[in-house]
Amino acid sequence: YYTSIPGSCNFETQDQDWTSACGLTQDPTDDFDWNIISSAATGQEAPDSDHTPGKGQHFLYVNSSSQKEGNRARLITTNLFPASLGLCRLRFWFWMFASRQTGVLKVYMAEEHGMDILMWSSSRNEENKW
Numbered sequence: 001y002y003t004s005i006p007g008s009c010n011f012e013t014q015d016q017d018w019t020s021a022c023g024l025t026q027d028p029t030d031d032f033d034w035n036i037i038s039s040a041a042t043g044q045e046a047p048d049s050d051h052t053p054g055k056g057q058h059f060l061y062v063n064s065s066s067q068k069e070g071n072r073a074r075l076i077t078t079n080l081f082p083a084s085l086g087l088c089r090l091r092f093w094f095w096m097f098a099s100r101q102t103g104v105l106k107v108y109m110a111e112e113h114g115m116d117i118l119m120w121s122s123s124r125n126e127e128n129k130w
Contacts, residue, residue, distance in 0.1 A: 011036050011058045018060070019078075027074035034073055037061045059095075064103035093130040096122065 009022035018036055019025050026033050038057050062073040081088060094105055104123040108116040 011060060023077055023079040024075045025078050027072075027076055030074040031071035032062065032067055032073045034060045034062045034075060062103075067103070090119075094122070095128075095130050 009018070009024070011018050011022065036058050060075075064071075064073075067073075081090075090107065096103075096105060104121055106121040107119045109119050110116055
């Protein structure tokens with residue numbers, strides 16, 4: 001159901017062209033980047049499967065355990081979300097587990113004058129699940 005909603009993305013793109021397919025781009029000023037990896041061939045501390053219904057196997061991944069404190073891996077939406085009447089929802093699944101140095105996942109909204117407003121954050125490292 002969720003993968004058929006306009007604006008949704010499951011990272012099962014050909015040639016790993018997720019930036020245009022998903023309307024996301026890497027921040028050129030960040031310190032390290034997100035990559036698409038396969039749950040079947042990670043070779044890293046990562047979940048055994050992704051959260052995509054059906055036969056999905058790919059997800060965005062960043063290994064924060066090898067980074068220095070304060071480093072950022074940042075994604076930016078290339079398409080603006082449509083205006084809403086006081087209700088805007090962003091739904092995504094994330095996995096933060098098994099690292100000695102789990103980072104903090106933050107979601108910001110850029111308001112009309114360009115100021116970033118923190119909407120949500122998580123630094124949990126509690127359970128091995130999405």
